[in-house]
Amino acid sequence: MYTAIGAAPIRAEDVLARVGDDADGAVLLFLGRVRREHEGRRVHGMRYDTYQAMAGAVLDAIAREAAERAGSDHIAVVHRTGELAVGEISVAIAVATPHRAEAYEASRYIIEQIKLRLPVWKHEHYTAGDSRWLEGAVPPGSAS
Amino acid sequence: MYTAIGAAPIRAEDVLARVGDDADGAVLLFLGRVRREHEGRRVHGMRYDTYQAMAGAVLDAIAREAAERAGSDHIAVVHRTGELAVGEISVAIAVATPHRAEAYEASRYIIEQIKLRLPVWKHEHYTAGDSRWLEGAVPPGSAS
Amino acid sequence: MQVHFLLFALYRDLAGTEQLTLELPPGATARDAVDRLRRTGPGFARLPEAPVVAINREYAPLHALLREGDELALLPPVAGG
């Protein structure tokens, strides 16, 4: 299992290379990327802010939960922070399992939990020159 | 959209590079690989036979159906034939879509349909020296 | 009329050949053709009575009518991926 969150650009092949051995018949790689358009507006780029000291632990917890469900800890999750251009990879999730069903389930679990729980915030920059914070999710279990 | 079936080794990064533009926020790559163990037996390798003249058209049809469901033809599917060693990639499926749900659904659809409909047969070789044909699926709509 | 048979994987092993051409009466169905094929020799007799077939590279039901020059493939259960 490998998780990381930081400003270094993400290379898909590096994340992919972190998972899988000869017992794994299925490998799944998910890449999230900055889109050039959002809600009808032309996007110039995106800044990802994070609560670094907390985010690493949350990412670890998510990967551990996925590993338990999949019965495989052949999982690598990397999340990027800082300023990203359109088309750049913001998150990469690689999962390798003996059979495919577990890989799909674990991969989907990780990205959904990242969107729900990872303390990351997106400041979207538009070609028009303005920026705004994107709306997010309220993490479960955090309610008063 | 790109599909191919043939004996050339599959490189994950080549298949990945065939999909995705700046409108796609999600990219999903599935890799199927030859496992070293199957039903308790140690596997030495696998031969993939195919009905080449038919398989290309079936693979195309599957990719087209997935594209229609996903609303995106940013799809690449490559299936290998011939003799493969343990760990080698037998099939690679790359899908890029604006949003992730469609990528997961299309990717899963393609691999399930490949297993159900693609005229490919697996001859599994064991380290003990023997080989056998793996059991397969009866394609829907082919019944008498 | 002439029908070209193709045999794959296990079926090819059972029959000991991967292709042959047989003469069939006009109006023959895929099922008729399979019946005829199975009477060709001892290896062929081991083929199933109702295999999955493709006519001219498309899955087809056994009741489909054959035409002169058709390619009839007998397909074991498939195992792609």
Add this chain to the structure above:
Amino acid sequence: MQVHFLLFALYRDLAGTEQLTLELPPGATARDAVDRLRRTGPGFARLPEAPVVAINREYAPLHALLREGDELALLPPVAGG
């Protein structure tokens, strides 16, 4: 007791700062701390009354008790991925 506040993203923009330390009475909850913070100045008053919080880098309910030296983070709805 001293509590260290951290503010992120939109909340940091509203408050105009990303961290500060305030003195709170013993027995204060996270909710008490947020109330106190919101009275610190006009920017702070724009923070929500019941934000998501983390105490010492873990999500916590607003009724959680604070202790000397705790790190209390106010987190806007998250948007990872």
